[in-house]
Amino acid sequence: MAFKRFLALVIGVVLTCTFMPALNSGIAHAAAGPCIGAPPADGTAYAETRQFVDTQAWWMPDVDQPNNSTTNAGHVHLGACIPERETISSGNVTVNVRVILHDNPGKANYVSMVFKTPDSETTVQKCYLRATAKNFTCPGPSSTGKGDFVCTGTCERWLTFSWPISSFNHSGLEEVRLRGYVPQPGGKEMLANFNWQANIQNGKSLSNVSRDPFLRGKGWYTHALYCEASLRSLPLPDGPVSGIWTPSVGLTTHPDASLPATHSFISIDPDFHAVPPNRGTVLWDAAGPYGPEPFGAAPISIDTRTLANGLHKLHLRTSCRDDTLGSTNSGVTVIPFTVAN
Template structure:
């Protein structure tokens, strides 16, 4: 991948922290590969069948979280993964949200035969047509002028994926993050829910969210006891309540058997006070090898009407140097 020049101000150019090998881009500012996931899988006492278990859908990207971009385009490569998901991936949308507007600025469709790192249009049927057996990935590249933000200052960027599942239900992985835009327009920082949020959405269950409240993401290594604040709590707007919360380091749920990693929290209910609260999680980095690790945050929201459980996952890289 080529270098992308997006006029960084806060940090030197370089590769993305925690990026998969497929994205070897040299970015114009510090970026971290944040992965968000939607899960629709039954709890242990719920029936496991083709309706209650449609696996995972991921959206991941090297994001310039809280970095400064002052000219040109905001360019982001987005990885889409389907894992044991029988659905058809349709498209991913990039949304610019300011204090007074929310605009879908670009749609890239998931096409079975399209090359990676492009932005395909829809099929002849007007939709995407990407399906998968097992685990499959596709990469999309979004690029849109920062002049499309109607304000400068801290602005919100959102990516939303759409997967049509069998029987007509829909799964939507999505995530929100913030970037400092300096485009010469009037200053107006976004303030509502201005933190890193990974969400799973499913028909009827609506949203289930796992969020990181300690911002910005660490550009450099952490050491000793690192205590980021996280929120694994109820989402607003009629969504199902948080019924389970889970935090671990370096899990791999695609492995056979699944590897839960170093589990820091695994309990019924939310993590953090309801509603919309957060709490610190203590990570003793001296017990981890130096290098890049992944903090996995998962909130699960049981839906008894549909007989399964919706989960939202956020995975954040961090570097240890003790």
């Protein structure tokens, strides 16, 4: 870890000296680093170490609930290389967001980026999901004023968000929220929600966001509302972990009138799109939340010595059963980590 940070510092100094004429004097720039777990499509050279975190919303029936076109809307994913807890001191917050629809009958509308501080919440940018738009752009709406992206099976789109940090009304630990809207047949709506924090230094008054300042993915569905999977051990590891790694996680409902968590699941390296589905190395699979409701957390012990060295993914899923609508809302967060023993 120490060597990695030292090497990143040296690289950052070399790059800074090389490109000094293009930089504003007196502004601190984070050292360049990789995006851990980035899909091949996103080859961006970011200005700081980032992690590709994937969040998902599921609307799928439990084993004893009927499986039909109303109760099964598959998944919607929002994933991005995020500068979680990194310092951004100039320019824009820029993120490439991957959107995946999997067996989802809806017509995807748009993804919004929201800047959240202790006393404001502002939607700064909307990128619409269009059937014919190029990847890594921010399309506007169709002639109907909405998105028009539909999918059979599994489909992927990339959106690029970029907005000035001057739009935050404070400096300090501030929050970025990504929200993906997918209206469903019959008038219901499905949302994937992704909340993370960064250290914004834009010269304004210091005021750190304090309401639930942790990494979380939330599934939202009409009537069921939110179901959330969160990581409380922050910041995310910029370098390899070894031995026994014990992150703190919360797999619970949301306190704003949402349904209670009825099941929680934690696994390493699952692949639910495989045929048959691969559950990975299951660490927890039980009724109820993991951590006390609402918004509680508890440690999970991961013996990295049982894993091969290299990249792995920690899958956190919270399910909130909705007996009124006859299906189950789930929120998923998938965090990459590297093992080196």
